[in-house]
Each structure stands twice: as C-alpha cells, then as structure tokens.
Amino acid sequence: MATTSSQRTHPPVPIDSYRGSFREFFSRYIFPILPSDQSIRNWQSSLTTYLNDSPNLFVVRKHLPFGLRGFRYSENGHAFVCSVNEAALWTYMECYSGRPSADFKRLIHEQAFPIAFCYRTEEKKAAFWQNTGRRHDQFAAGKWKHAHILPCAPPGTGHSDRITLRTRMLRLLSPLNHFPFPSPRHFRMQMAWEENGDVLDIVTYILAHELGSEPRRRAFQEFVQAASGTIPPSRPRDIEISLRRDPAIAKGFLNLVRVKEKGDLVNAPSTDDSFYSLARVSKADDSPLTNSDADSNLG
Numbered sequence: 602m603a604t605t606s607s608q609r610t611h612p613p614v615p616i617d618s619y620r621g622s623f624r625e626f627f628s629r630y631i632f633p634i635l636p637s638d639q640s641i642r643n644w645q646s647s648l649t650t651y652l653n654d655s656p657n658l659f660v661v662r663k664h665l666p667f668g669l670r671g672f673r674y675s676e677n678g679h680a681f682v683c684s685v686n687e688a689a690l691w692t693y694m695e696c697y698s699g700r701p702s703a704d705f706k707r708l709i710h711e712q713a714f715p716i717a718f719c720y721r722t723e724e725k726k727a728a729f730w731q732n733t734g735r736r737h738d739q740f741a742a743g744k745w746k747h748a749h750i751l752p753c754a755p756p757g758t759g760h761s762d763r764i765t766l767r768t769r770m771l772r773l774l775s776p777l778n779h780f781p782f783p784s785p786r787h788f789r790m791q792m793a794w795e796e797n798g799d800v801l802d803i804v805t806y807i808l809a810h811e812l813g814s815e816p817r818r819r820a821f822q823e824f825v826q827a828a829s830g831t832i833p834p835s836r837p838r839d840i841e842i843s844l845r846r847d848p849a850i851a852k853g854f855l856n857l858v859r860v861k862e863k864g865d866l867v868n869a870p871s872t873d874d875s876f877y878s879l880a881r882v883s884k885a886d887d888s889p890l891t892n893s894d895a896d897s898n899l900g
Contacts, residue, residue: 608698613743614783618845636696638817643702644776651705652767661769662753670717671728682730684716689773690747694737696776746784748795751830768829777824787851790844802837
C-alpha cells in the first residue's frame with residue numbers, strides 16, 4: 602500500500618549515546634514514537650474480535666517442540682502456524698503508520714503478512730504459509746530493535762490448549778506488546794536492556810499508570826490481563842542505563858554473517874546474544890561511558 606500524507610514514517614534512533622535514568626529515556630525517546638491511541642484501539646479491536654470468534658488458525662511465536670516456521674501444526678483439534686518476529690513487526694508498523702486496521706480473519710485467510718524473512722530448505726518444502734520477506738526496512742534502517750513487553754514464547758505454559766494459543770497470538774500480534782529500542786547491532790551496551798526484567802517492569806508500569814491518555818492506559822491494562830501477564834503492584838525502582846553508537850559492532854555482525862554464509866562457522870550465534878558479545882570485545886577505547894559520551898542525549 603502506498604504511503605499517504607496521513608501515514609507516519611518511523612524515525613531513526615535520535616541519539617548517539619545516553620547514560621542515565623531508564624524511565625527518563627523511555628519517556629523522552631520511546632513513548633512519543635509509539636503508535637497513536639486511535640491506531641492502537643483499531644488494531645487491538647480487530648485482533649481481539651478474531652480471537653474471540655473461535656478462530657480456526659492461530660499464528661504464534663515459534664517455540665519448542667514446534668520448530669518449523671510456516672508449517673501448519675495441529676494439536677487437539679487446534680491449528681496453528683509458527684512465526685518469528687516478522688509478523689509482529691509487520692503488525693506493529695502497520696499500526697504505527699496509521700493505516701486502517703484490516704479484518705484479521707481476512708489477513709489470516711489471505712496470508713497477508715510475512716512470518717519469516719526467509720525459510721530454510723526443509724521449511725520451504727513443508728510450508729503452509731507462503732508469505733515471507735521483510736516489509737518495513739525503515740525500522741531496521743533506523744537502527745531500532747523490535748522489543749516485546751510480555752514474552753511471545755513463554756516457557757512452561759503448554760502449547761496445544763486453545764487459551765494458551767490465544768495468549769501466544771495476542772502477545773505476538775498486539776501492538777500493545779511491543780516497543781522500539783536501539784539495536785544492539787549498532788549500539789554498545791552492557792546488557793540487553795530491552796530484555797532486562799527490571800526494565801520491562803518499568804515499561805509495564807509506565808504504560809499502565811503513568812504515560813498516555815486514560816483510555817490508552819486502560820487498554821494496556823486490559824491487554825496485560827488478557828495476555829496472562831502481570832503489572833507491578835507498586836512503582837518499580839528506576840535503573841541507570843548506558844548505550845553508545847559504535848559502527849564496529851555493525852561491521853562485526855556483517856563479518857559474522859559473511860563467515861556463516863561461507864559455511865566456515867558451524868555454530869555461529871543466531872540470536873541477539875551475539876551482538877552483545879561483539880559489543881564487549883576489548884578495544885583501546887573500551888572504557889565506561891562518561892558524561893561527555895552522553896552529551897548528545899541532552900539536546
């Protein structure tokens with residue numbers, strides 16, 4: 602669909618470095634670029650309607666023992682297809698752009714969104730879901746990572762029960778469960794802040810009680826309850842984070858991909874953990890961030 606003047610284009614990461622309060626970082630740089638209240642309400646309503654109408658197919662995050670993306674699994678009469686984050690990013694960005702929400706029943710029937718960037722050979726042969734690829738390059742080009750508030754593949758919750766499949770699909774595709782964060786492919790940071798439990802507690806509490814309109818906060822509270830999550834009962838303690846843009850990390854990642862494509866790295870890391878390892882590589886200037894390093898977060 603072509604972009605119109607009323608549709609938003611996702612901005613790039615606005616800073617080169619930051620050191621300080623996570624709560625301030627989220628409030629200043631993340632919350633203002635989340636999808637609008639109206640878009641969230643429309644897309645969440647469409648998804649909830651589909652899930653409440655006895656769906657005949659769920660789209661969920663890949664989880665053990667169901668490792669084939671795109672394959673149509675069936676357990677106890679419940680059919681589901683396993684996806685990775687392409688589906689979640691597509692929904693989030695469609696919502697962010699301000700495009701009118703589509704009927705999820707039609708989206709599922711037409712396989713209108715990608716569920717993987719590409720399939721492995723064995724997945725391609727067995728795939729029921731044919732739509733792959735990346736539709737929103739501007740997000741990654743802006744040096745963002747797509748982060749989840751509630752885990753989309755929670756361990757130990759079963760996989761064939763209808764309520765569990767509903768919960769998994771809700772967490773994967775609801776725009777309320779996602780936020781952008783500077784990508785570890787481009788920023789040096791001590792840990793995966795966007796996956797840190799204390800950070801996610803702060804995000805959850807902020808969205809439930811502190812930022813946004815009252816209807817938006819209520820919608821988020823209802824989402825967390827429907828998705829079997831929890832909201833901290835009291836305001837979580839703030840934590841200090843630090844991050845700094847480092848071109849060497851992206852270069853190291855590209856070299857890792859090139860080596861892996863040549864087949865020279867049998868057990869190459871394939872998750873974001875590899876990026877944090879690259880960020881910790883010893884360098885001559887690998888010293889703690891100072892206030893001068895973080896000056897750009899003040900402008």
